[in-house]
Amino acid sequence: MGEEVHLGLPGPWAEDYREKADHYTTKIGGVPDWPKEDLGIEPELLQCGLCGTRLCLVAQVYAPLAKLNIEERTLYVLVCPTPKCSHNPQSWKVLRVQKCLSGMQTNGKEDVLLQRKERVCSNEPAPSSSVGEHKEESNSLNRNDDDFDLDALAEALEQAATLASSTKKKNKSKRANNVPTKCAVVKEKVNDLTIPVLPCFYIYYDKEQSRGKSNVCSSSKETVLEEDILDMGNDEEEKWEGEKYEYDSAPGADRTFLKFKKRLDAYPQQCFRYSFAGKPLLAATNLRDVGTCKLCGSPRQYELQLMSPLSYFLHQAGDGSSSCAPNAWSWLTLVVYSCSKSCCPSSCGAKPGNCCWGVVEEEIVMQEDEACNA
Template structure:
């Protein structure tokens, strides 16, 4: 917590409707659902203002890890309505948290993480029983029993090794536990034929840690001092002209300026291509002081935490890429930032308790707060 990860623009997709996977962090295109059977309600994918299909704005692979909770299969989808009259209305936006909850991660009635089920230890006990039963089946001498047991054990170990190898090949690897951590080579991706779903231009993201405040202040100070020296040298060469008095400009001391906005602009100027900011449990970068109150989780009643926010450069890239293409142009989107709050416990919105040892995918709608100009 506290660490800020910036989503920076990577390569453009060859086709806006090309297929990827849910481990991929990207802007635009079609949502890559982890499984077709999510049990998602239809109204979550439709605009509450005009009733049309929503389009994907951002897909962020966002695993989290805590002492009692470790979720690798977790994605945040941000959807918006591309219609010009709907873009500024909060009802035309959706933030969906999609995650896979194993049985040992389920919540009890009090919203707490349940203890691991006993069935999790079953594979070990079964293995031991398998070895013991094999060693007692034959009625031959002890040496034959031991050799047969060793052979069975070797075969079993080989089977486990092959299974582990297949699992490691199928499991997607991530270079970081934070959002935007997965950057993939997008060559020859298959196209998905979904003409009814609107799309905005698609490009992929890579992550970058934001510099500390001290580092940015040092850089800004060096730029200011350099500017002053250059102007002073110019003044000495032109003595007949009006003498320039050096002065420094600071965002926080601008007369009559909104300090909240100036801080927002200062952070934006430090990384002018940032499309989103991610800091699970951190603090949002506000564009205005007018911040709507965020409600609690609809499933477990826990307070929601800040997780990520979309930034203005995202709109610029989408506008530029939409010209002359078949993709939608976000003409009605003029927000300064779009902030997403998610359940602080990342609770499971589905119920898998009826099937011990099973796991399931769950979909939860989270809160979005829009700050306009």
């Protein structure tokens, strides 16, 4: 069975780019939603390593890990808003913020991306984030079915069915429009104007098709191709000759880039890809060593990567209401590597009876579009 890859797709635009949410919210741009006001973040972690300018948020991804029994965990991807710096990898940072609990143990469950409190819009039900979440809830019901009021359970299931139907219709509308839509409700906003902000929109999830399957989205006429083109020979209905890459007819082509482009074209709205301990979708083969965790010495592993459509959607919102813009970005993908053990980034060391928040900087690798830099 292949790895699960969760795709971050554009949901509605924020009414105000400085509006507050919480650390459970997955979004692009806006202001960082820290889990608490005083996290004790060192000032240099929020400053550009080249010019010292205050960094702005590019992506905030709520990323709990069921396998490690860590639910309070969020990744923040930041960049210098200055055009002269933002094309340089040293101006990008990734912070892992998580709550350190005592007695953390592996429970043997598959790593999944849970979105229990995904915020899209207060007047719109949040879309389902992953299959894993429903599995967790189902298991919980099975373990505690003796404690449930059956009438209450029936009522809850009826409400869930209504919510799912409503969410499906709204998600279909989002896909058809192919761009984020404006959220109608104004939320509380951050009044600190010293924090630079990119245009803000929220994210909903879809799971990338597994190898050997294809999917056609009738609303946007997007075709999801099989990962291995040779497997398409037995099914005439899945042959899309215009989309196939003929490696034999292009002997000078870069296979790594062609594979990258094929999977990007399959979901042209993907703003990021998530698969903890999975394999990154690389645009080039030259990848530097990402080293080990600064805190515990464990090897780093792939977790997340930003994709170039993210820049497109941010450009679409260039109405002057944000204090920075992605004008100097020329990268194809930004790949984030994190501690394979997701170690406790705090001085409490997960001692019995202690519970605190910690912050640690992880590693990010930039792969650029060489044609733009030529």
